[in-house]
Amino acid sequence: MMGRKPIYTRVYNQLRYQILSGELAIGSPLPPERKLAEQLEVSRNTIVRAYTELEAEGLIFSRMGSGRFVEALTPAYASPRNHWHQRAYSTLASAPSHMAELLAVTDKYPDTINFAHGDGGKHTLESSGFSDYVKSSAEQLHSYYFTSVQGLPELREHLVDWMDMEQISSSEQIVITSGSQEGLFLITSLLARPGDLVVTEMPTYFGSLQLFQSLGMQIVPVPMDAEGMRIDVLEGILARCRPRMLYTVPTYHNPTGWTMSLSRRKQLLALSEKYELPIVEDDAYRHLHLEKEPPPSLKSLDQSGNVIYLNTFSKLLFPGLRVGWVAANRPFAQLLTRMKELSITTNTLGQLALAAFLREGALKPHLEVVRQQYREQAAIMAGHLDRFFPLGIRYEHPAGGFYFWVSLPEEIHARKLMNDCAKQGVSFTCGDMFLSREAEQPFIRLCFTHERSEQIDRGMRIIDDVLQTRKE
Ligand SMILES: Cc1ncc(COP(=O)(O)O)c(C=O)c1O
Numbered sequence: 465m466m467g468r469k470p471i472y473t474r475v476y477n478q479l480r481y482q483i484l485s486g487e488l489a490i491g492s493p494l495p496p497e498r499k500l501a502e503q504l505e506v507s508r509n510t511i512v513r514a515y516t517e518l519e520a521e522g523l524i525f526s527r528m529g530s531g532r533f534v535e536a537l538t539p540a541y542a543s544p545r546n547h548w549h550q551r552a553y554s555t556l557a558s559a560p561s562h563m564a565e566l567l568a569v570t571d572k573y574p575d576t577i578n579f580a581h582g583d584g585g586k587h588t589l590e591s592s593g594f595s596d597y598v599k600s601s602a603e604q605l606h607s608y609y610f611t612s613v614q615g616l617p618e619l620r621e622h623l624v625d626w627m628d629m630e631q632i633s634s635s636e637q638i639v640i641t642s643g644s645q646e647g648l649f650l651i652t653s654l655l656a657r658p659g660d661l662v663v664t665e666m667p668t669y670f671g672s673l674q675l676f677q678s679l680g681m682q683i684v685p686v687p688m689d690a691e692g693m694r695i696d697v698l699e700g701i702l703a704r705c706r707p708r709m710l711y712t713v714p715t716y717h718n719p720t721g722w723t724m725s726l727s728r729r730k731q732l733l734a735l736s737e738k739y740e741l742p743i744v745e746d747d748a749y750r751h752l753h754l755e756k757e758p759p760p761s762l763k764s765l766d767q768s769g770n771v772i773y774l775n776t777f778s779k780l781l782f783p784g785l786r787v788g789w790v791a792a793n794r795p796f797a798q799l800l801t802r803m804k805e806l807s808i809t810t811n812t813l814g815q816l817a818l819a820a821f822l823r824e825g826a827l828k829p830h831l832e833v834v835r836q837q838y839r840e841q842a843a844i845m846a847g848h849l850d851r852f853f854p855l856g857i858r859y860e861h862p863a864g865g866f867y868f869w870v871s872l873p874e875e876i877h878a879r880k881l882m883n884d885c886a887k888q889g890v891s892f893t894c895g896d897m898f899l900s901r902e903a904e905q906p907f908i909r910l911c912f913t914h915e916r917s918e919q920i921d922r923g924m925r926i927i928d929d930v931l932q933t934r935k936e
Contacts, residue, residue, distance in 0.1 A: 471506055475514040483523050483534050494524060494532040555658070559677035562670040562897045569891045577923035578914050579892040582718065582779070582866050584834060585914040589782045591837070592830045594821060601816035610808065614801045615640025615789070616815040622822035623789055629764045632773070632791045639800045640810045644748060644776035644788035645671055649679075650803045651744055651772055651790065652709070656681055661707035665693045667898030667905070669718045669746070672711055676900075681708075683900040690860070692717070692724025695731040702739045709742045715758045716749035716865025719898050719909040723863060726759040733762060736770045746774045751831055753864035754839050769793045777818060779866065780831065787814045838913050841920055842868075845912045848924035855931060868910045869895075876934070878908050884930050890923045 482488040494500075497515065501508040515532060518524045526532045569580045578585075589595070614620070620635035632638070641647040648671075656662060658680030664672065666685030676683055684707055687694050692714055701707070712732075714724035724732070736743050745762045763773040769792075776788035787810060790800055821827060842861070845868060849859050856873030872878055878894045885892065895907030912920060 470513075472510045472513040472517075475500075475504065475506065475510060476517050479514060479518055480521075480523060483518075488534050490534050490536050492534050493530075494534070496531060555680045556678045559674055560670075560897075561674070563674055566670075566893065566897075569886075573886055573889070573891060576886070576889055576891045577919050577926070579890065579910040579912070579920075579923060581914050582911050583783050583914055584779065584781070584838075584866075585916070587837065587916050588834050588913070591833050592781055592821075593826065594781055594817065597817040597820045597824075597826070598813065601813055601820055604816060605813060609812075611640075611810070611812050611815055613805045613809050614638070614797075615810060616812075616819055619815050619819040619822070620789075622819060623791075626822060626827070627773075627775075627791065629761070629791075631763055631766055631769075631771075634794075636794055637791055637797050639790045639792075639797050639804055640815060641788045641790060641804065642807070642810050643778060643783070643786045644746060644774045644790075645675070646786075646804075646807070646810075647774045647776075647788050647790040648672060648711070648744065648746070649675055650800050651774070652676065652679060652681070654796075654799055654803060655742055656708035661705060663698065663701065663707045663710040663741075665712060665717065666900065667719055667895065667907075668711075669713060670897045672746070673898070673900050676711075685900060688717070688720060688722060690722050692722055692728050693732065695728050695735065698732070699735060702735060702741065706739075707741065709744055710736070711744045711746065712762070713746045713748070714762060715747055716752065716862060718749070718865065719867055719893070719895070719907075720869045721860065721862030721865050721867050723758050729759060729762055729765055733765055733767070733770070737768045741770065743771045744774060745771050748774075748776050748779050749865040750775070752779060752835065752838065752866070754835065754842055755863050758864060763791065772796065780827070785814050785818075786811065787818055834913075838866075841912045841915075841917055844917050844920045845910060845924060848921075848928065851928065852931065857931075866911050866913045868912060870908050870910060872906045872908065874906065876906075876931075878904070878906060881930065881934075882908065884934075885927055888926050888930055890926045 495503070497508050497511045501511045515524065519526065523535055524532050525535045566580060569576060570578065615638065617635060619640060620638040623638055624632055624635050641650065652675060660681055661684050662676050662681045663684045663686060665688050673683065684701055686698050686701065693712060714729065716723055732743065735741065743762060747761055750758060750761065761773065763771045773791040774788065777785050778788065792800065846861055849857065849868060849870065857870060859868050859870045862868065872881070878896065882892060882894050893909040895905030895909065896903060899905055915923065
């Protein structure tokens with residue numbers, strides 16, 4: 465006996481809950497008595513009693529020789545059933561869960577040399593001195609409860625100055641969000657409904673794919689080349705269908721590292737005007753050039769107000785900060801603020817610390833330092849990648865951003881290589897994560913910014929060993 469209730473009622477209640485909630489699907493088998501008894505560390509009699517009660521209630525049935533199964537629900541349960549579980553989760557459950565898979569890398573392999581995550585790593589954060597701003601901002605917290613829904617006014621003012629774009633002249637045009645992912649979620653929820661078409665580069669950032677798919681959008685992929693999205697293909701698409709929005713990462717694209725040329729940017733804007741197609745420009749990597757500065761943002765070339773601009777501090781400082789922003793024309797920013805209100809506001813402490821960081825002019829020198837660091841780190845990774853050339857492995861040196869997009873010859877299977885390397889203590893991301901459909905993708909993505917130089921060197925040697933062992 466547990467408490468005053470017999471133990472079997474606990475087992476009975478648990479199973480009944482699982483059946484009625486749909487966790488155990490109709491027709492699915494129940495574990496054999498002995499196995500369940502062992503698993504729950506109770507006697508077999510307890511299980512028999514629980515099963516007998518469930519059977520008497522018509523929730524399960526037994527089939528001679530093959531065990532017990534969940535019954536199609538009896539009218540008493542069946543009539544008012546709403547199936548809300550299945551309904552609520554249907555699009556979410558069918559979309560791949562790459563974000564969770566990626567974030568779990570360090571849980572599964574805590575000591576891994578991490579080329580999988582897309583961030584600046586601990587050393588970026590340390591050299592930024594940002595924690596001092598967090599500490600001093602924490603002391604002001606007593607006077608702040610929530611910031612305004614749209615975001616801390618001072619932070620928005622600094623962002624207007626920092627972006628320095630004719631089109632964004634007022635803090636009223638900025639909405640602070642919990643990372644740019646929330647910004648994209650809000651924008652997409654305003655512009656499109658389930659079933660609507662969303663155009664995007666392919667491959668592309670899996671967080672955006674997961675979001676569109678989970679919201680029930682249909683993704684229209686546009687191929688890319690080294691000049692960015694293929695505008696000729698896009699033109700053909702727009703002549704045939706009416707997408708609700710276009711999402712692009714034109715600068716140091718994730719995962720390819722490619723940057724849209726100035727002429728394509730202009731062509732894209734012309735098409736957007738012609739078809740009144742809103743463009744969501746995700747500019748997460750703009751300030752992380754390794755060589756010269758990139759072409760101007762689409763937003764700064766925008767003459768019709770069709771571009772909705774998205775950026776984040778995740779790549780400039782660290783992703784756990786969860787502060788990003790949207791810049792758009794005033795009416796859209798207002799609508800977005802109404803939508804943002806549904807999740808109240810973005811965290812106060814992060815915004816206060818960022819406002820102080822920008823007020824003190826700390827961002828510019830920080831970026832100069834990290835660009836130099838990343839340049840060195842990229843060079844080390846490239847040096848190793850060059851040695852893989854005889855194996856048929858190819859890459860292009862990115863002009864900025866965080867990644868090497870590495871193509872593999874046919875005989876090297878990306879997922880297998882990833883699993884073999886993970887076992888040896890190195891993780892990276894497989895190319896298929898960046899596609900909207902399940903398909904083999906002979907690419908891997910290596911992030912060169914997360915680990916320090918020595919670790920990059922060690923990790924690349926391990927990949928080299930794995931590749932050599934394969935060959936033998
Ligand atoms: C293109 C792009 N946009 C957005 C993000 C994520 O931004 P946030 O952390 O602000 O949601 C990433 C992260 O990998 C990215 O590559």
